[in-house]
Amino acid sequence: MLTEENVMRIIRSERRTVGLEVNDRGELIVRAPERLSRAAIDEIIRKHRRWIEKKLAEAEKRRQMFRPKKFVEGEKFLWLGSEYPLRITGEGRPALKFTGREFVLSARWQGRAREIFKKLYRRKALAYLSLRTRQLAELNGFKFTRLRLSSATTRWGSCSARGTVSLTWRLILAPPEIIDYVIIHELAHTREKNHSRAFWNLVEAHLPDYRRKRLWLKKYGFFLNL
16 A cells, blocks of 8 residues: 555656656655655656555565575575575584585574574675676776675665765675676666666666566565575
């Protein structure tokens, strides 16, 4: 149901049109031109109410399907788009490791498993994303200042005015081709700051099937979590 509480934030920029988005948390994000009045925004929301409520219902359905991990023997965990089982061991160290075939967690650390998994994911994500961002930047002729790893839950990435690319560690759970899309998306922002037609043309020039990957994130991104 569409209520005032569904509006997470209004993001204003130099764009000429209004964009509506419902994220996986069931929050409505409105992207609007700098000078567009709140009354005009409210009218646009009213006109698109049916579409918004449909998207809110879809987001709620995805949330109900998501089952938080229990960190028990045999539980499956994502790694670059594939699922791998968890094995509990009596060994004390390391607390957690990924062998390429399974995750191995020390029983003595099982009570802190979520925290330990996040640490492992963050460490591996930083290495993978740093290398892949450099590779894609060189391959496609982009320049960025540095890469920063984030813990964002509502954004996959961002690019600052100074060229700092930020990517969430959760991307290490996604298939490599999806990661590439997010990286190309943020690298494109080093040239085109807004989501203008020129921006999307630039993304498409380097990733012709970006729409399919963008849709994948909208449908399945909610599951890239613990």
